[in-house]
Amino acid sequence: MDVSKEQIDALTKELQDHAYRYYVLDEPVIDDAAYDKKLRELQELEAAYPEYKQEDSPTERVGGEPLDQFKKVRHEIPMMSLSNAFNAEELREFDRRVREGLGEEASYSCELKFDGLAVTLKYENGRFVQGATRGDGTTGEDITANLRTIPSIPLKLQKPVTIEVRGEAFMPKASFERLNQAREAQGEALFANPRNAAAGSLRQLDPKIAADRHLNIFIYAVASLEEDGPDTHTEALAYAAELGFHVNKETKQAASIDEVIAVCEAWEDKRSELPYEIDGVVVKVDNLEAQEQLGYTAKSPRWATAYKFPAEEVTTVLRDIELSIGRTGAVTPTAILDPVPVAGTTVQRASLHNEDLIREQDVKIGDRIVIKKAGDIIPKVVRVLTEERTGDEIDFHMPDTCPECGEELVRIEGEVALRCVNPLCPAQIREGLIHFVSRNAMNIDGLGEKVITQLFDHDLVRSVADLYRLEKESLLQLDRMGEKSTENLLQAIEVSKENPLDKLLFGLGIRFVGSKGAETLAAEFRTMERLQQAELDELTAVHDIGEKMADAVVTYFQQETVQQLIDELRSLGLNMSYAGTEAAEVDEDSAFSGKTFVLTGSMDAMSRSEAKKEIEARGGKVTSSVTSKTDVVIAGEKAGSKQRKAEELEIPVWDEEAFTSRLD
Template sequence: MDKPSLDEARDRAQALRAKLDYHAYRYYALDDPEISDAEFDRLLGELQDIEARHPELVVPESYTQRVGGYVSPQFASVAHAQRMYSIDDAMTIEELDRWLARTDEALGATPERPVAYTCELKIDGLGVAATYRDGRFVRAATRGDGSVGEDVTLNVRTIGDVPARLADAGLAGLPHGGAGEAVEVRGEVYMAKSAFARLNEERDLAGKPVFANPRNAAAGSLRQKDPRVTASRDLATFIYAVADPAMVQVSTQAQFLDWLRSCGFSVNPHAERCESAAAVHEYCAQALANRNGLDYDIDGVVVKVDSFAQQQALGFTSRAPRWAIAFKFPPEEKETVLREIRVQVGRTGFLTPVAEFDPVTVAGSTIARATLHNMDEVRRRNVRVGDTIVVHKAGDVIPAVVGPVLSKRPADSVPFEMPATCPSCGSPVVHEEGEVAYRCISIDCPAQSLERLEHWQSRKAMDIDGMGPEMIGRLVDAGLLRDVADIYSLTVGQVAALPTGRTYRTRAKGHDVGDPIPTGRRTAEKLVAQIEASKSRPLSRVLFGLGIVHVGSSVADALATAFPSVELLRAATEEELAQVDGVGPVVASSVAEFFSIPENLEVLARLGAAGVTMADEPPTAPERPQTLAGLTFVLTGSLQGMTRDEAGAALKALGAKVSGSVSKRTSYVVAGEAAGSKLAKAESLGVPVLDQAALERVLETGEPPAPADPA
C-alpha cells in the first residue's frame, strides 16, 4: 500500500484535530463523553504519528501541542501560577516498558544507580488547583485549558478535607515559614462511590434526573453557581502536585507527598516508591486487582520520576511532562448472553439497534443494554441474538459490546436484519443504497413524537425548565401530550395531579402509606409559567425546536433571517431555500418536505393559535450605524469573557450577517481557543481569520477589520 501523500496527510490531520476538539469539549466542558478514553487516545496517537512523519503540518492549535480542557464562561477566569500539563498515556504494559526504558536511558540509569519512580493511583475526578498565601486558602480553580481555569473558590471552600489554613508542620517546609509566600497545590476533586449512590437515591426520590457516574456528579457539583449545593454533595480531594516544586523544601515526589500530609491535605494512601520496572509492574497489577474494592473510581496508575532534579532535567513537551506517564487500565470485560437486539426510533426517525443482555456488573455498576449504533456496526461486531458476548464500559463509563464468543454461538443463530417496518408505528422503513441510516418516514410515529417533545423543550430550542424526559413521559402516559402543540394547553391542575411514580412511605395529611405521590401545585405552577414564557422565543428557536431533519440551530437562524415568518418559509421554493447561506440543496429539500406534510401544518397552526412566535418582529431602526452591513462572519472556538452567541449578537447589531458555515462568500472567520474544522476550511479557502483581540476592536470601534487584523 502506498504511503499517503502530503495533501492526504494534511486532510487527515485536519479531520483528526476537529474530532479531538469536539470530543474534548464533550468530556471537559459538558462532562458527557461520546467515546471512550481509549478511542480518544487512538485518534490522538494517529495525529501524533502524522505530525511526526510531517513536521511541517504541526500547527500551534493542534491538540498535540496543548493541554486538553475548556474554560466555561459561567465562572471568572483564573490564570494558573504555572501551566497545568496533561500526562501522556500508556495503553499497554509494552508502552509503559518502552517509556521506562527511554527514561532510564535519558537519566543514565545503571544497575547500581537505578532511577526511582513514585507510583500513584490515577483518580477519575476533576483537576483543581488551590492557592495558599501566608498559609491560608485564598483561591481555587479548575484546570481549564491548562493556562487558565474557572474560579471555583467559593465551592472548594465547602469541601471538608480542604484545609482553610496549612498546619504548622507544613508551613515549616516553606521559605520563611510561609510568611509572604504563595503556593499553588494541585490534585483531584472526586465523589466517593458511596456518596454517589446516596446522591442518586436522593435525586431519584425527588423526581430529578440521576448522574451517570461519580465523575460527572463531581464535575457538576463543583461547577454549581450556588456553593450551598456544592456543600450538600459530599465531595472530597486527593492532592498530589505543586505548581513550583522549588517552593517546597523537599527533593523527591515521595517526600513531597509526606509534606502535603503534614500540611493537612488529603493524600492518597496507596502511593509507593519503586526502584525497578518489575516493582512498577507489580504496583500496576495490584492497583488493577484492587480497583473495585476502593470507594472511589480510578482508571489507571500515574508513574513519575521520583527525583525533582531528574524531573527538571527531563523537562516537558508542548503538552506533557517527559518525567511522568499514565498507565491506563484496560476496560473490565465480562461475558453475558445477548437476549434481544431491540430497535429504537429517534426524533428524526432514524432506527438504532440496541443490545439487550442478561444484567452483569462491570466496573462497579450493573449494565443490561448497550447501543450498537447502526447496522454496519452490528455486522462489524458480528453479534447475534443468543450469542454469549463480551461487554465492557468504554472509558469505564459507557456500556459497549466488544463482540461474540464464537465458540459458544448457538447452532441455530441467524444474522440480525433491520426491520422493514417501523417497530413503533408499522410504517415502511427507508434505507438509501450506500447510506448507513435506516429511517421511519411517518410523522405520526409515536416514538418520534416522544423524542420531538424532548427536543422541543431543550435549552437551545424553547428552553422550558422543568419539562425534562421524566415529566414528558408522565404527561404522555397520562394522555395529555401527543405533539408539541399540546404543551400549550396544559393547566396547573392537570400537571399538579400527575403521579410521580413514587408512593408515600409514611402517613401524611390526607394520605396513607402506599398512596401515589402527586407532582404538586408548586411544581405545576412553575412549569406552566415556563411554558408561557417559551411562547416569546424567537422564530429561529421555534424552527430548531420543530426537529426538521438537517436543521440545526445555525441553519434555523439563517432561515429565520432570510424568511422571518412561517408563512414566508412555507411559501419558499426549494431553489429559494437553497440560496440561503449555509443551507444548500439537501437541507432545502428536507425543509420543503416538512412544510408539505399536512400534519405538520396543523401542528404549526395550533402553535400559532396558542401564541407561540410564528413571525419575528419587524426590525426596528438600528441603534448603532450598520457599518458591517454586507459582511458575513463565522465564529469558531471558545472566546474569553463572552459566548459565541453574545459575540454574534454584537456583530449583528452592527449590520453583519453571522453564519454557521464557512464558504467562499464568508468575509471573516473569528477563531477563538480550540478552533476546529471551520478554521481549517477558512485557511484552505483563503478567508481572512480574526483573533479575539481583532474581534474586540471591531465591536468597540464599529469599523470593519483593518488589513492587519487577521491572525
C-alpha cells in the same frame, strides 16, 4: 475603628489565606481542627455584628437558602465542545491541520481532561458575580449559589479585574467514596461515578447539599478579560493562578506533536495515581493569536482537540434484543445485557445500530459478547465470542411491521435503517415531543422523557402545540406531579415561548437540520415567515446549507399539517424570530457591517461586552487578537500592546468618541 469590625476583618482575611493555601496551593499551615475553630469564631462574630460581615466571607461557603429553580444564562462566548483524537495517528492529523492553517509549526499546551462538569465563572472588579453550567454550549443554568460553596473558587480575586474563566468542577475520589458510603448507610441509591456525583451535586436546588459534597475545581481557560491579556494559553493560566484561581499543575508545554504524544501516552499509564478522575488529555495550540487565526468549525475550535484514553472493554451475555422507533421512524435494535460495570457505570443496554450490523457481526441472542463505551459514553458491541457458543443461541430476525403501530417497515434507497413511514405512529410522535423539549431545542425544565410519556399515555398531548395548552388540573393527575412541581413546569413552558427561532427550528425536528443548521437558517432568514417562503436556490446559496438540507426544509414547510402547526404555535405566543425579538435589518452601508474589530482598554460609556453587542448588532464581528484580517481597533483608556500592534500593521484605530459617534 470598632474592635468587632477589626476582629471580623482580620479573621476573614486570615481564613481566606488559609483556604487559599489549602485548596489552591496545597500547602496548609494549620490543621483542619484549628481552621474549623477559627471559622466557628468568625460565624459567632458575624451573628453578633451582621453589619460587619463581608460579601466574600468564608462563612458563605456553607450554602444559602434553597432555590425554586435555576435561571437560564445565555453565554456571551459559547462553551463549545472539543473534537476527539483516539490514537497517535489522529493527533498527528490534528497537527497537520494546524500547520496547514497557520502556515508554520505550532507549540502546544497539554492539560489533563478532568471528568466533571464544565462551568463558567464571571467576576466584576474582582468579585464573583455569576457561575453557570455549560448547558448546550449557548445557554446554561445559573448555579452561582452552589458554586460559591466550593472552597477553591475565590469569591474575591487578588486583583480587582473583570474576567470570565472556564473550568471543570469535579468530585475528588476520596470525597466520592465518602459520599457513597454515607448514602449506602442511609439506604440511598449510590452514584455510579464521580462525574455523575459532581453534576448531581451542582444541580441541587439546595446549596447546602452542594456544600456537603466537598467539590473542587480546576480552571482551564480565560474566556474574556477586560484589559490587555497574555499572549499564550500557558501565560493565561499562570495569570489566572496569580489572581487566586485553582489551576492544575500538571499542564505541560510541548514544542512538537511528538512531545504531545509522549505526554498523552505517559498519562494513559499513570492516570490511576491521581486523586481525581481524568479521561484524557486536552491539547491546545498555545499561542492565542494563532488560535484566533485557526478559528472554529460549527461544533468545535480548530486549535484544540481532546485525546481520549482507550475505552475499557468487558465481557457479558446478550439476553435479548429490543426495538425502538425514533422520531424519524428509524428502527434501532438495542442489546439487553447481563449488568456489567464499564468505565465507572453499570451497563445493561448497548447499541446494535441496525440490521446490517447484526448480520455482519453474526449476533445471536444468548451470545457472550465484548462491549465498550465509545468515547467513554455510549456502550456498543465490539465483537461476539463465537468460540464460546454452546449451540443454545438464537438467531434474531428483524420484523416486517412496526412494533408500535403495525404498519409495514420499509428501507429507503441508500439507507441502512428500516423505517416506519406512518406519520401517525405513536412512537414517532412521542419521540418528537421528547426531542422538542430537549436541552438543545426548547430546553423546558421538568419535561423529561418520563413526563412526556405520561402526558402522551394520558392523551394530554398529541403535538408540540398541545404542550402550550396544558392546564394545572390535568397535570396534577400525573404521578409525582405536586402543586409546586406543576407550577414550575407551567412556568418553564411559558418561558420557553421566548426562545429564539433557531431553538424552535431545531425542536421541530426537520430532517437533516441539526442545531448548527437551525442556527444558520435562523441567522440568515431572521423570521419563520421568511424561511417558510424560501425557495431551494435561496437555501442552497447559504453557506453550510447543502442540497439535502435545503430540499428537506422546502419539503417540510410545503406540508399543510406543518403550516397549520406553525400557525398554532404563533397564535399560542411562541417567538418566531431570531435572537428572541423581531430582528432588525442590518444596514450594510454602516461603519460596522462585514468588518472585524478588536476592543482594547476601558471605556467610560459602556463595558467591553456592551460594546461588543453594539458592534454585532450592526453586522460587525469582534475578535480578541489583532491580525492582518482586523479592520479596526477600538482603543479605550490604558490601551496597550494591541493598539501598538494595530499601528505597526497600519490598521485604523478609533478612540471611544470616534466609536460612539458611529453608533448613532
